Amino acid sequence: MKKWKALLSTFLILTFLFSLTAVTLGVGVAADPSASLIAYKVSGNVNLSNPGSESFWSSIPWTSVPLSANVPNGGHTPLINVKAAWNGTNMFILLSWNATQPSNRMSSVFSLGGGPYGFPPLWLNSSSGQYVAAPPRDVEDSIVKSYYTNSTYYSQDRVAMMWYLGGQTGTPDDCMVVGQSNGGALQYGGAANIWDFMTGATWNTTTPFLPQIGMNEIPLSSYYSWWNRNVSFTGVNYTAPPTGFALNLYTNASNLYEVGLGTGLFYDDVATNTTDPYSVQAGAGMGTGSWTVEMTRSLQTPQGGSPYLVNIQPGSTYDVAFAVWQGYLGENAFIKSISTFQTIYLSTQAPPSIVIPGQGIAGPLTPYELVTLIGLVLALIVLISLAVLTRRHEV
């Protein structure tokens, strides 16, 4: 009998210690402990017209990812804050960073490929504060490709998230150096999918512009199917600014490609018109000195996107990296701030609520917190009642 009691006591003490640890550490016990980012399972969907406003984000902490220059003149953004979540069908990424002079009404020739008919490429004239037609594409090309941005014109801000697709031995140790032949640090055989968000102008096509410069007129029939919709690349109606659009890119050790656009406007296309170019949707919010960008895509690889687009699975860990461009500070194309590779783990659990000193619990209680609380309250009620009844000798 004594043995039995000793065993029971040991079991109870161990259980108590384990549960105490688990509660203290939250769901981290069940998550991949080595992952630097955790995407929690949440209910609901994103609101791309007001990024970050969704209630589930409030219970997910920011993770700060340091950034640094990849080439001289870059590295103007020291860090980017990241949150990640998924709702069973879609992946959500929330990004935020400080920008010296964010602007949202420009689009560069280089990034927009000159723009199709009706979409004037714009740069911001930093001395006058006016948006002006961008220089001819060959001029801009020469500017950006010589790693130079003059004081008059600058490009739009951008942010990108790279999903490493594998193909080389071990975890890649550098990233985001893409866009030129063998320009990436990815070794031979390595490949990645990039969600590239450009904070640019998006116009309603009911107010067409004549082509300003640079591009030959593109017949309506050829681009209306993918461009001239009631939605922009972001999936959000043309109510912007401040919005932009996300490109779905693919890179390997050789070059950078667009996936699904089938235009070659930005880069060569790897899967011409077989993949929905809008599979990554995005929205942006511009503060006085910051950007908040939200991107979403289905967990499963969009149809026709394999092997160029990442297939995201709950319970798995991925290598990801981030890059930020600040156009005002002369960053464009290869000049930017990049992170090293991070690991992101898709947890099957809901996010823990965060206790903010002085403000209490942020975000709604998660189901498991709620039921733990219910259990503890019930247990306390029973114990207090019992204590009162035994004092009165009622039981």
Place this chain on the structure above:
Amino acid sequence: MKERFVGWWDDRLHLKDAPLARVPDYMYSFNYWTGSFVAAALVWQIVTGLFLILYYVPSDPYNQTMALIQQVPYGSLLLATHLYGAYAMIFLAYVHMFRNYFVKAYKKPRELQWMIGVLLLVIVQGASFLGYAMTGDILATDAVDVGKGIMSNFPGGNLLEPLFFGNGTSLSLFTRLLGYHIILVALIGLLFGYHFYLAEMSGFMPSRKKVNFKAPAKLDEKDPSLNPWYPRNLLYMVELSLFVFGFILIIPSVLSILHNVPLLFSPYPTVSPSSPLATTIPAYPPWFFLFLYKVLDFQPLSPFVVAVIAAIIPVLYFLSVPILDRGSDLHFLKGWVFQAIGVIAIINFIQTSVWAAIAPGVPVGPGVYVPVIAEPAVLIFVGFYLLSRRSYPSVTHASDSNRNTKFAFIALVLTAAVLSVVATLSINNLFSTGSIALLPPALTGSLVTGVLGVVVIGYRDGGKRTATLEVNTEKVAPVTGISRRPKLGVIYGIFTFLIVLSAILAVIMWSFNPITQAAFFGIGLGTLLILLAEMIAIYHYVSYSRG
């Protein structure tokens, strides 16, 4: 004349010779009659179930169920109250079981009675699950799929699956569901009969204080103060049964006229599996299996392991508790481990049920569910251990009936609250429809009844305490309840009022359309039954109170 009449019947029915239990005055309290609540719900289920069989068509269950609701007079009421009768039966059976568990009624000489009771609870849940699945809506389809999934993980599950769920066709599935439903109900009837027989033979378990907290706890059959089964026990059983019937009618009827009732408590089937809306309905089992549904989310446990941990082991434990806990002490905290396990079982049941309701089908890892389950358990174990170290006197001073009447008082306050809500809702309905003809007097009456019921029970409290004083020979301190006893004139006034109200209700409730307003009829009939129960309670009080 009366003697001749009674004698004629007694010569033929031999009721006086039947082994029906006699009880002392202090036992006329809900606390001692939890089993009769369950029995009343069973009676309701059998009666409504027999009518429902007439309309059930296994080849087209969903459409026929909807036709029953939409085209058959009072069909919707029949179906909704059959569902809520099952819910009531399960809930009351849990209450009955845990009440007897915590007073240790499973000890000598009621061990077998206890075991049969546990088996009954299991079978009742099985029968309810089958009945729930018989409507063929999307929830039923999901429930069958989950059941199949669990069974296929059992050893030999591939053989069992066609036996229980048929050859894959809809007809074979629903024919089997109906067949097994009836078979299990028949089994419930048989086991209930034996359970009831044993209960009457062993007699009611007396207050533990009366037996100095020692098993075997039995009433002294030679005690002349014990009341014969007829008429008081019969009267009390009828009173309690009418309460149960009343609530079984009122609750689903009220829910059916409310908007946005949570899916779990909807009194009617939801959409068909072939409906486009079916994809928007989350897979929910009935509420009494929610706990199992959540434990199925516990990773990396297989469904078989889940069934063993969350269903088979608990059932085996409760079945064998008379063997495990063989001490004779009836104090709550003597042998506290068993009591703690009971409390933890309830808490974990509530936790996992709530969890499944708010996060159905979301898998969780051991880092989450172990703390959820273990923390209250550890708290209870530690708390019970510390409390058990106190000493206990063998005789106590408090009056049982005092506590019991408080329980009854609280129950009636809740009744009043529910009925008040009903009345308010009905008034809202009146204004929204704009038709004076729809004024449901039954609902107005229910509000009055609820308040009156509270008053009546409050007075009964005083009377009962007086009666306890006279019956008990222990030295009990005088109580002040006597002073609260109302004058007979007041009681007769209330009684007359209830009769008039019931008569009005009994006439007017038939004015509701039997198809489109069956819910109002249900509220009216339910209220009428509660009024009758209250009148019996008053009669009981006036006739037998010794104050």
